[in-house]
Amino acid sequence: MSLVLSLLVDPGQPSLDQRHVDLACRAAGEAGEPDWLAPQVACDVPVTVGTNIARIRAALGGSPVDANLIPTEGRRKRLLIADMDSTVVTTETLDEIAAFAGLKEVIAAITRRSMNGEIDFPTALRERIAMLKDLGVEALEKTLAATELTPGARTMVQTMRRHGSYTALISGGFTYFTEEIGRQCGFDEHRSNMLGIAEGKLTGMLVGPILDKAAKLDGLKELAAARGFGMADAVTVGDGANDMAMLAAAGLGVAFRAKPVVNAEISVQVRHGDLTALLYLQGYRREEFAA
Numbered sequence: 001m002s003l004v005l006s007l008l009v010d011p012g013q014p015s016l017d018q019r020h021v022d023l024a025c026r027a028a029g030e031a032g033e034p035d036w037l038a039p040q041v042a043c044d045v046p047v048t049v050g051t052n053i054a055r056i057r058a059a060l061g062g063s064p065v066d067a068n069l070i071p072t073e074g075r076r077k078r079l080l081i082a083d084m085d086s087t088v089v090t091t092e093t094l095d096e097i098a099a100f101a102g103l104k105e106v107i108a109a110i111t112r113r114s115m116n117g118e119i120d121f122p123t124a125l126r127e128r129i130a131m132l133k134d135l136g137v138e139a140l141e142k143t144l145a146a147t148e149l150t151p152g153a154r155t156m157v158q159t160m161r162r163h164g165s166y167t168a169l170i171s172g173g174f175t176y177f178t179e180e181i182g183r184q185c186g187f188d189e190h191r192s193n194m195l196g197i198a199e200g201k202l203t204g205m206l207v208g209p210i211l212d213k214a215a216k217l218d219g220l221k222e223l224a225a226a227r228g229f230g231m232a233d234a235v236t237v238g239d240g241a242n243d244m245a246m247l248a249a250a251g252l253g254v255a256f257r258a259k260p261v262v263n264a265e266i267s268v269q270v271r272h273g274d275l276t277a278l279l280y281l282q283g284y285r286r287e288e289f290a291a
Contacts, residue, residue, distance in 0.1 A: 002072045005031065005045040005056065008273045008280050009065055012151060014040035020065050021045065027052075027059035038286035042277075053267070064272040068281065070252070075283045077252055079229050080160050081220050083238030084171035084178055084192070086115075087256050088153045088185060088275070093143055093177050094128055100139035101132055117241030117261040121172060122210045129195070133204025137197055140176050147177065149184060152275035157185040158290035159279055166227060170219045172211055172242050191219055213242040220246045237278055238262075254278055 007024055009016045021043055025031040032046030047069070056067050085092045092115075098107035107128050114124035157167050169182045169190040182190035193211050196203035209215070216238075224234055232251035236243070239258040247253030247266045255266040256275070263269055270277040279289060 001049055003047050003049060003051065003069050004035075004072055004283075005047045005051065005053075006042070006068045006070050006281055007045065007065055008042040008270075008277055009040075010272050010274055011038070011041050011276060012274065013064070016040050016043060016065060020060060020063055023059045023063075024056050024065075024067060027056040037280050037284070041286070042280040044283065066270050066273050066277060068268045068270075070268070070281055070283075072283075074232055074251060076163070077160075077233055077235040077250075077282060078165050079220075079224055079227065079234040080157070080165055080167040080278075081170055081216070081223070081234060081236045081246060081250070082157075082168070082187075083216075083240070083243050083256075084169055084181055085173050086239045087237055087243075088150055088169060089177075089181060090148050090150050093147060093173050096143045096146065097135070097139050098128070098132060100142065101135050103131055107131060112259075115240035115242070116259045117244075121212045121242045125172065125193070125210060125212075126206070129202070129206060130204045132202050135202045137200050137202070140195075144177060144180060147181070149181070150275050152273075152277070154185045155289050156275040156278050157187055159284060159288065161186060161188070162290045163284075163288075166223065168219065168223055170211070170216050170246075172216075172240075191215075213245045216243065217245040217249055220249060235278060235282065237275070252281065254281065 021034050028047045028051050030048050035044040053069050082088050092111050095108040098104045110124050113119045167187045169187045171178050171192040173192050175192045175194045178190040178192040194207040196205040196207050234250040235252040236246045236250040237254040237256050255262045255269045
């Protein structure tokens with residue numbers, strides 16, 4: 001098995017230079033010639049099996065550089081599964097809805113504990129939704145209008161689709177949001193939870209089974225099997241405890257600006273880059289990106 005050391009930074013602050021590459025190569029011990037996928041943004045360095053990524057990250061110190069080891073075989077994936085909240089969008093939409101009920105801080109505290117694996121996800125979701133009973137649907141409309149895509153989200157999806165991949169947005173959030181966010185990014189499909197609504201207000205309940213971590217993993221397996229893919233053909237991305245199973249199962253699972261519990265278990269981590277990092281991690285060059 002051959003490996004590359006992927007070094008990348010936030011494209012909005014293109015600061016990767018030869019100094020970073022030299023530091024990483026010295027820490028790697030044995031490295032080949034650097035291959036720049038995008039000037040000042042992303043660089044691949046061939047390294048040997050057994051290279052210590054912790055040593056490399058330590059050598060880079062406080063530099064805003066994401067360093068990851070990626071197998072070169074089967075590097076480009078044919079299936080993308082992405083989380084929505086705090087991944088494809090910049091916020092936790094449920095927390096933002098709660099602001100219209102004056103409960104943002106209360107509900108956000110439960111969200112943080114759930115995303116860090118301290119509370120069972122279905123239990124935490126039911127508890128938060130129950131607290132919003134009788135909130136008007138206009139809160140959903142205003143929240144959606146204010147929700148922003150994470151930089152690189154649309155480029156990530158459109159580039160993978162251009163190169164023949166199937167893409168799905170699978171979220172523990174709500175269909176009200178995944179439908180529109182999926183459309184904006186160009187995902188092939190979306191899956192999420194459905195809020196109960198009656199007479200223009202939230203009922204405080206969900207409709208149907210909860211899409212939790214097991215359902216995310218099942219979605220990955222189902223979509224791969226339907227297309228004759230193996231788990232090695234998939235890339236998944238997410239930030240919370242409910243994403244960990246699908247991150248661990250995929251050929252490339254990416255912890256994106258993730259919670260501590262996720263970073264403790266998932267080796268490929270993007271702490272500084274935007275979502276185009278998923279393309280660089282697969283070896284795409286900047287000129288191959290969709291507009």
